[in-house]
Amino acid sequence: xxxxxxxxxxxxxxxxxxxxxxxxxxxxxxxxxxxxxxxxxxxxxxxxxxxxxxxxxxxxxxxxxxxxxxxxxxxxxxxxxxxxxxxxxxxxxxxxxxx
Numbered sequence: 001x002x003x004x005x006x007x008x009x010x011x012x013x014x015x016x017x018x019x020x021x022x023x024x025x026x027x028x029x030x031x032x033x034x035x036x037x038x039x040x041x042x043x044x045x046x047x048x049x050x051x052x053x054x055x056x057x058x059x060x061x062x063x064x065x066x067x068x069x070x071x072x073x074x075x076x077x078x079x080x081x082x083x084x085x086x087x088x089x090x091x092x093x094x095x096x097x098x099x
Contacts, residue, residue, distance in 0.1 A: 004057060007047060008072035013098045014045045015090075018061070018068040020052055025084050026067045035087045036094075044094060073098055 008014050017033055019026035030048075037046050051058040051066055061070065064082075071079040071094060078097040085093075 004047075004049075005075075007045070009075040010045065010072075011074055012043065012045060013078075013094055014047060014072045015094065016070045016072065017046065017048045018051050018058060018063045018066055018070070019048055020050065020066045023066045029067045029069075029084045032084070032087050032090070036090050039087065039091060040094065071097055 008016070015033070015036070017026075017029065019029070033046050033048075037044065049057060051063055066082070067084065068080065068082045069085075069090070070077060079093055
C-alpha cells in the first residue's frame, strides 16, 4: 500500500489538495487551507499534492483540473470539487460530510 493510500485510510478526515505551482487559483487556495487547518486543528489533516510531480497519482484519481480538493475518511471519498472555496465553505463541508 502506498503512503498516500495509508493516509486516506485515516479515521480522521483528510483533505487532499491537488495543485500545481503554476496555477493562480492554487496560490489563492493555499492560505485559505492554512486557515482551515488553523481553525480545525487535529480534527483534519490537509495534504498537498503537486500534480506535476505526482502525475501517476493525479491520473489514478482522475484529477483533470487544479486546484481539486478531495475529502477522505476511512479510505472513502466523501466529497470532491475543483476550484477555490472560502474557509467557511470548506469547514462547513468537512463538518457536514464527516459527522
